[in-house]
Amino acid sequence: MSYELFVGLRYLRAKRKQVFVSIITFISIAGIFLGVAALIIVLAVMNGFETDLRNKILGINSHIVLMEYSGTMKNQERVLKEIEQIPGVVAAAPFIYSQALLKSGNSASGVVLRGLATDSTSRVIDLGKMQQGRLDDLARDRRPASGIDKDLMDLPGLIVGKELAKNLGITLFETASIVSPMGISTPMGMMPRMKKFLVVGIFDSGFYEYDSTLAYISLKDCQEFLNMGDHVTGVEVRVDDIYKADAIGKAIEKKLGFPYWARNWMEMNKNLFSALRLEKRVMFIILSLIVLVAAFNIITALIMV
Numbered sequence: 308m309s310y311e312l313f314v315g316l317r318y319l320r321a322k323r324k325q326v327f328v329s330i331i332t333f334i335s336i337a338g339i340f341l342g343v344a345a346l347i348i349v350l351a352v353m354n355g356f357e358t359d360l361r362n363k364i365l366g367i368n369s370h371i372v373l374m375e376y377s378g379t380m381k382n383q384e385r386v387l388k389e390i391e392q393i394p395g396v397v398a399a400a401p402f403i404y405s406q407a408l409l410k411s412g413n414s415a416s417g418v419v420l421r422g423l424a425t426d427s428t429s430r431v432i433d434l435g436k437m438q439q440g441r442l443d444d445l446a447r448d449r450r451p452a453s454g455i456d457k458d459l460m461d462l463p464g465l466i467v468g469k470e471l472a473k474n475l476g477i478t479l480f481e482t483a484s485i486v487s488p489m490g491i492s493t494p495m496g497m498m499p500r501m502k503k504f505l506v507v508g509i510f511d512s513g514f515y516e517y518d519s520t521l522a523y524i525s526l527k528d529c530q531e532f533l534n535m536g537d538h539v540t541g542v543e544v545r546v547d548d549i550y551k552a553d554a555i556g557k558a559i560e561k562k563l564g565f566p567y568w569a570r571n572w573m574e575m576n577k578n579l580f581s582a583l584r585l586e587k588r589v590m591f592i593i594l595s596l597i598v599l600v601a602a603f604n605i606i607t608a609l610i611m612v
Contacts, residue, residue: 331608335604335605335608338600339598339605341601342594342598342601345594346591346598349590350591353590360579361549361580363514364576364579365572366432366512367435367514367517367521368575369432369544369572370544370545370549370571371543371556371569371570372543372570373568374540374568374570375567376567376568379538379540380401380538380540380542383539386542387400389563390542393555393559395548395551395554395558396547397546397547398430399545400424400427400430400431400543401424401526401543402422402542402543403420403421403422403526403529403533403535404420404422404541405420405421405422405540406418407486407488407522408487408488409475409484409485410483410485410501411475411483412475414476415486416474416475416519417520418467418485418520418522419520419521419522420522420524420529421522421523421529422524422525422528422529422530425442425525428442428543431543431545432545434512435510435517436510436512437509437510438510440506440507440509441507442466442508444464444508445464445465445525446525447460447463450464454480455480459505462503462504463502464505464506464507464525464528465483465507465508465523466510466523467506467521467522468510468511468512468517468520468521470519471518471520477506479506479508480505481506482506483504483506484502485501485502485522485532486499486500487500489534504528508523544556544559544569549572552573553574556569556570556571557569
């Protein structure tokens with residue numbers, strides 16, 4: 308028997324007259340056990356929460372967003388080809404980002420309007436769980452033959468979040484109007500642009516902010532509605548390693564040059580993840596003090612005995 312094991316067993320299995328020594332030793336060991344267990348459990352929960360939050364954010368949003376300093380992007384097809392040649396890039400898709408007013412009956416709500424390329428967007432972002440409908444239904448020629456009124460079949464498609472649909476009382480295959488702040492000139496002055504859309508899908512991203520504010524339409528319909536011609540807001544990029552998004556974004560900027568600029572997911576959510584990182588560090592310090600106090604209990608017991 309080694310000397311260390313002999314001393315340890317001596318304190319754990321004391322004689323009958325020295326039972327109090329064993330009790331103090333077991334209490335000290337239990338303190339260390341609980342302190343370390345609390346530290347491991349809390350850090351594991353914090354890491355799991357951060358991972359789940361990151362996955363939900365990166366589901367709706369792309370890893371990198373590429374835009375032009377001048378505003379809208381004109382040569383998106385050439386840009387897409389050059390981006391896809393950069394190592395680390397998995398897929399890229401054009402998008403349009405704007406703000407509008409969604410109106411259904413007597414209810415209205417401000418929304419973030421996003422135009423999606425239906426053939427390539429699914430490889431870049433994930434809208435979440437589709438409660439009703441499909442993303443492909445945004446295209447008129449891909450809609451199901453049954454379930455939609457024939458008079459509404461030719462309307463442009465619209466996908467909304469479940470909270471937005473609940474607030475406005477929207478259901479699948481009903482119509483809703485989108486009002487754009489970019490008005491049109493009429494003899495009566497500037498009038499807001501309004502167009503009727505067919506709700507072809509309701510999604511659930513798991514984030515209330517997204518589910519209550521986002522509305523998706525096809526890229527072509529969005530260009531027509533906002534009178535953008537063949538221009539887009541920018542290009543969304545998906546990479547194979549999210550932690551290399553910063554380096555890949557810089558590589559894209561270097562290859563394309565001015566006036567293109569890229570933002571990665573870490574920059575777009577910097578404040579949120581910085582707060583989570585700070586909270587995790589503080590919790591580590593607090594729980595380490597618990598372990599330290601338990602260690603002092605053992606030291607005190609050894610000195611007293």
